Amino acid sequence: MAEGQKPTINDVARISGVSKKTVSRVINKSPLLNQATREKVESVIAELGYVPNPQARALALRRNFLIGLIHDNPNAQMVLGVQEGILDTIRDTEFALVVHPVNRYSPTLAEDIRRFIEQQRLYGVMLLPPLSERDDLAELCRDLGCTLVRMGSAKLDDDEHLVASNDRQAVSEAVAWLVELGHTRIGFVAGPEGFRSANEREQGFLDGLAAAGLALDPAIAARGTYRFESGKAAGEKLLSAAEPPTAVFSSNDEMAAGILHAARERGLNVPEDLSIIGFDDTATAAQIWPPLTTVRWPIRTMARTAAAKLIRPASAASEPSFFLSDLIRRASAIPCTKG
Amino acid sequence: MAEGQKPTINDVARISGVSKKTVSRVINKSPLLNQATREKVESVIAELGYVPNPQARALALRRNFLIGLIHDNPNAQMVLGVQEGILDTIRDTEFALVVHPVNRYSPTLAEDIRRFIEQQRLYGVMLLPPLSERDDLAELCRDLGCTLVRMGSAKLDDDEHLVASNDRQAVSEAVAWLVELGHTRIGFVAGPEGFRSANEREQGFLDGLAAAGLALDPAIAARGTYRFESGKAAGEKLLSAAEPPTAVFSSNDEMAAGILHAARERGLNVPEDLSIIGFDDTATAAQIWPPLTTVRWPIRTMARTAAAKLIRPASAASEPSFFLSDLIRRASAIPCTKG
DNA sequence: CGAAGGTATGACACCGGTGTCGCCGGTGAC
DNA sequence: GTCACCGGCGACACCGGTGTCATACCTTCG
Numbered sequence: 001m002a003e004g005q006k007p008t009i010n011d012v013a014r015i016s017g018v019s020k021k022t023v024s025r026v027i028n029k030s031p032l033l034n035q036a037t038r039e040k041v042e043s044v045i046a047e048l049g050y051v052p053n054p055q056a057r058a059l060a061l062r063r064n065f066l067i068g069l070i071h072d073n074p075n076a077q078m079v080l081g082v083q084e085g086i087l088d089t090i091r092d093t094e095f096a097l098v099v100h101p102v103n104r105y106s107p108t109l110a111e112d113i114r115r116f117i118e119q120q121r122l123y124g125v126m127l128l129p130p131l132s133e134r135d136d137l138a139e140l141c142r143d144l145g146c147t148l149v150r151m152g153s154a155k156l157d158d159d160e161h162l163v164a165s166n167d168r169q170a171v172s173e174a175v176a177w178l179v180e181l182g183h184t185r186i187g188f189v190a191g192p193e194g195f196r197s198a199n200e201r202e203q204g205f206l207d208g209l210a211a212a213g214l215a216l217d218p219a220i221a222a223r224g225t226y227r228f229e230s231g232k233a234a235g236e237k238l239l240s241a242a243e244p245p246t247a248v249f250s251s252n253d254e255m256a257a258g259i260l261h262a263a264r265e266r267g268l269n270v271p272e273d274l275s276i277i278g279f280d281d282t283a284t285a286a287q288i289w290p291p292l293t294t295v296r297w298p299i300r301t302m303a304r305t306a307a308a309k310l311i312r313p314a315s316a317a318s319e320p321s322f323f324l325s326d327l328i329r330r331a332s333a334i335p336c337t338k339g
Numbered sequence: 340m341a342e343g344q345k346p347t348i349n350d351v352a353r354i355s356g357v358s359k360k361t362v363s364r365v366i367n368k369s370p371l372l373n374q375a376t377r378e379k380v381e382s383v384i385a386e387l388g389y390v391p392n393p394q395a396r397a398l399a400l401r402r403n404f405l406i407g408l409i410h411d412n413p414n415a416q417m418v419l420g421v422q423e424g425i426l427d428t429i430r431d432t433e434f435a436l437v438v439h440p441v442n443r444y445s446p447t448l449a450e451d452i453r454r455f456i457e458q459q460r461l462y463g464v465m466l467l468p469p470l471s472e473r474d475d476l477a478e479l480c481r482d483l484g485c486t487l488v489r490m491g492s493a494k495l496d497d498d499e500h501l502v503a504s505n506d507r508q509a510v511s512e513a514v515a516w517l518v519e520l521g522h523t524r525i526g527f528v529a530g531p532e533g534f535r536s537a538n539e540r541e542q543g544f545l546d547g548l549a550a551a552g553l554a555l556d557p558a559i560a561a562r563g564t565y566r567f568e569s570g571k572a573a574g575e576k577l578l579s580a581a582e583p584p585t586a587v588f589s590s591n592d593e594m595a596a597g598i599l600h601a602a603r604e605r606g607l608n609v610p611e612d613l614s615i616i617g618f619d620d621t622a623t624a625a626q627i628w629p630p631l632t633t634v635r636w637p638i639r640t641m642a643r644t645a646a647a648k649l650i651r652p653a654s655a656a657s658e659p660s661f662f663l664s665d666l667i668r669r670a671s672a673i674p675c676t677k678g
Numbered sequence: 679c680g681a682a683g684g685t686a687t688g689a690c691a692c693c694g695g696t697g698t699c700g701c702c703g704g705t706g707a708c
Numbered sequence: 709g710t711c712a713c714c715g716g717c718g719a720c721a722c723c724g725g726t727g728t729c730a731t732a733c734c735t736t737c738g
Contacts, residue, residue: 006457008694019718024696034716051457055397056694059723064394066435073423076415076622084412084440091451096405096459098435101423112430118390120435121345228626257626264628283415284623287567287596289603347724358688363726373686395724398693 007048016044027052054094064121065095067310068146070113070137071128072104075254077282078299082128082151085303095311098122104131110140117144124310126303129153133196147313149306153197163306163321165297167197167279168204170325171249174277174295175208177327178247182336183275184212187220187245189234189255195226201251201279220245224255231258239266239274246336247275253282253294260288260332275333291330298323346387355383366391393433403460404434406649407485409452410467411443414593416621417638421467421490424642434650437461443470449479456483463649465642468492472535486652488645492536502645502660504636506536506618507543509664510588513616513634514547516666517586521675522614523551526559526584528573528594534565540590540618559584563594570597578605578613585613585675592617592624592633599627599671614672630669637662 009027013020018041025033026041044050058064067086071079086097100116102109117125124147131137132150141148152164178186188205191198209216219241224230231250235258238245250256256278263274270276271290278285281296302323308316348366352359357380364372365380383389397403406425410418425436439455441448456464463486470476471489480487491503517525527544530537548555558580563569570589574597577584589595595617602609609615610629617624620635641662647655 006460010694020695021697021719022717025717028696032715032717037716053398053694054459055394055403056723057696058394059392059398059725060694060696062723066437073419076419079419080412080415080440083438087438087440094458096437096455097439098405099422099426099438100436101419101426116435118345119433120393254622254626261626261628283593284626287593287600287623288627289600349724359725360689360727361687364687367726371686376686392724395693396726398695399724399726401693 006053007050009050009052012041012044012048012050015048016041057094058121064123065093066098066120066122067095067307068117068120068122068125069097069099069128070102070116070125070131071099072102072131074129075280075282078280079128081299082126082303082306085300086126086307088300088304089307090311093311095123102131110137113137114140114144117141117146122146124148126151126306126310129197130195147310149310151302151306154200161309163302163309163323165302165323165325167200167295167297167325168207170295170297170327171201171204171279172208172211174249174279174293174327175205176211177293177329178249178275178277178333179208179212179214181247181275181333183245183247184214184336185217185220185243185245185247186214187238187248188216188222189231189238189248189250189259190221190223191251191255192225193223198226198251205249217243219243220248224251224258226252226254228254228258231255232262233258235259235262236266239263239268245274246338247277247333249277249279251279253278253280253285253292256292256294256332257284257288271332271334272337275336277327277333281328285328286330290332293330293333294328295325296328297325345392346389348389348391351380351383351387351389354387355380396433397460403462404432405437405459405461406434406646407456407459407461407464408436408438408467409441409455409464409470410438411441411470413468414619414621417619418467420638421465421642421645424639425465425646427639427643428646429650432650434462441470449476452476453479453483456480456485461485463487465490465645465649468536469534486649488649490641490645493539500648502641502648502662504641504662504664506539506634506636506664507546509634509636509666510540510543510618511547511550513588513618513632513666514544515550516632516668517588517614517616517672518547518551518553520586520614520672522584522586523553523675524556524559524582524584524586525553526577526587527555527561528570528577528587528589528598529560529562530590530594531564532562537565537590544588556582558582559587563590563597565591565593567593567597570594571601572597574598574601575605578602578607583613585677586615586672587613588616590618592619592621592631595631595633595671596623596627610671610673611676614675616666616672620667624667625669629671632669632672633667634664635667636664 009020009023012023026038125141127150132152148161150162153167190202220238222234222237224234256276263270278292278294281294285292285294305319348359348362351362365377464480466489471491487500489501492506529541559577561573561576563573595615599609602613617631617633620633624631624633644658
């Protein structure tokens with residue numbers, strides 16, 4: 001074996017005096033092997049530092065070991081959490097994680113995804129919200145022969161390959177907390193139309209109000225885009241209502257930060273004059289002032305499970321695919337001081 | 340060709356009535372081809388939707404088309420910005436991006452990286468700070484036959500494969516801005532010891548003070564870890580000094596947010612009682628109150644260049660590899676009201 | 679008109695693994 | 709003693725591409 005060249009299965013076979021097929025059996029832990037042979041080959045492998053070539057394996061097996069993560073940057077924290085969760089699962093396996101950020105407004109989105117999957121011959125792909133909500137993309141992935149997992153915020157009709165959080169229930173619990181704090185006039189900022197997560201959170205909000213015998217006053221409700229600026233605009237609307245809310249639930253943290261800015265610019269104190277609850281528990285949530293009460297969903301754990309479902313569909317099928325979120329109680333929501 | 344099977348080069352060759360080698364020539368845009376033949380083969384390729392198998396190519400060429408991104412989550416925004424920048428460059432090429440988050444405190448860090456590179460037979464790898472500052476890891480990657488690019492915050496001795504921002508100059512300009520605003524008592528929160536970026540920013544801070552004829556008072560200087568909590572602790576130290584600062588430069592935004600918390604807890608108003616400047620321009624920076632004046636460095640652009648250097652070393656060698664950062668002036672730094 | 683040279687293409691081995699099948703020797707049943 | 713059976717292993721083709729070299733044909737030049 002020439003210096004600088006990686007050892008191959010042939011080198012291992014020659015040096016240990018067996019056929020390459022036997023070496024292959026050792027690598028693949030075939031049970032029909034003489035113990036002595038196995039040990040001999042293993043020692044040669046260790047000595048040479050031999051690592052099987054994944055491309056050659058992929059070629060022979062007609063399948064490879066690449067997992068694709070397709071997303072449109074819902075938020076950086078979430079994407080990174082997902083990546084770490086996937087790595088937790090595939091570390092020490094032969095799988096690798098290939099990422100592919102896309103632009104969901106691009107007219108060539110579907111084509112872009114198709115090219116990515118076909119070109120890399122992915123083993124499986126994982127879709128993140130809001131892409132994961134599009135059934136057409138899911139079908140595309142399946143058509144291309146990929147196993148598929150979707151991360152989402154609600155049960156889908158076809159929940160076979162879905163890992164989701166129960167946003168609806170989590171939000172209704174957040175509202176219950178505001179009610180427990182004595183708030184009765186609770187504002188709401190929805191997420192963008194057409195997003196399942198936005199829809200789930202809205203339903204949860206309504207559930208929570210209903211459970212407390214309250215109703216939503218449209219004067220203190222607004223719809224945002226999940227972005228900071230839209231939260232600020234929504235906050236301005238709610239706070240300029242004839243009878244402004246004493247507490248607001250925002251469908252995500254970024255908009256909650258915007259509401260906080262709107263309140264500050266009107267000279268209001270948070271949380272004294274306005275309690276705020278957000279959703280996501282982004283890094284920002286704990287770093288703004290006051291620290292934001294928010295709903296944390298177990299991104300990394302969910303991603304771990306999702307990856308397991310991709311690479312070990314049989315054994316992971318029994319793992320739960322529906323996750324509960326926690327309300328993180330911080331200083332931005334306090335007892336109602338009014339009335 | 341059976342249904343459900345991807346077409347191979349053999350299918351294309353058979354149907355277009357040429358040898359597979361000729362098809363290979365078409366794919367690889369060999370110049371020695373009859374125009375008519377080329378067009379015939381191309382039309383068959385289009386008709387079949389043929390896409391070359393990258394694993395087979397990788398095997399035959401003895402090199403593959405995977406770029407590895409190795410990082411230890413410096414911050415989510417940055418990692419995602421880098422991923423997007425790399426994708427900007429490799430989209431529409433045959434390259435793919437494989438990510439591998441690691442833990443820099445793990446005793447098996449080097450082993451982990453080695454396994455990743457060897458197992459996937461990466462073409463090239465990109466190291467992010469603070470990993471990129473470790474020459475031993477850089478050497479490891481090179482030993483394993485990878486081309487390498489390091490992203491960093493300062494010139495290294497060996498800057499051949501480096502893409503860096505000029506933190507030192509950017510910070511000195513930030514200090515100049517504080518001086519221009521009338522501040523003369525300026526506090527400093529350093530990053531963790533042993534980080535090149537921390538060192539560069541510290542030098543830049545000292546440069547800025549010196550240019551204004553000021554000196555650093557150790558009573559209003561502290562060292563942090565780049566984390567929020569350490570910023571808060573540093574803020575407490577600075578603000579409890581006998582003669583507290585009227586402005587503070589923090590070596591990153593997360594610590595700046597911590598300083599802000601410390602100020603709030605002492606009942607101080609920001610920016611009226613204390614101006615703050617951070618570094619990084621994370622998403623949080625614009626969303627805290629007041630919006631944070633900070634240094635923005637062009638992550639995505641840098642990553643684009645870095646990726647180009649990886650996959651087209653010849654043509655990208657001439658591209659600049661040293662980037663300037665901008666001071667983003669927001670509400671957290673205002674004219675000094677004292678004295 | 680034949681040799682030389684260039685152009686367009688094909689035959690074949692090879693990259694580094696895996697699947698199939700067959701061979702060999704030992705064991706137990708009859 | 710013969711034979712079926714089984715554990716352990718190897719020969720060989722094959723996965724889907726690329727490199728090397730040979731070949732057929734067409735010019736061009738002496």
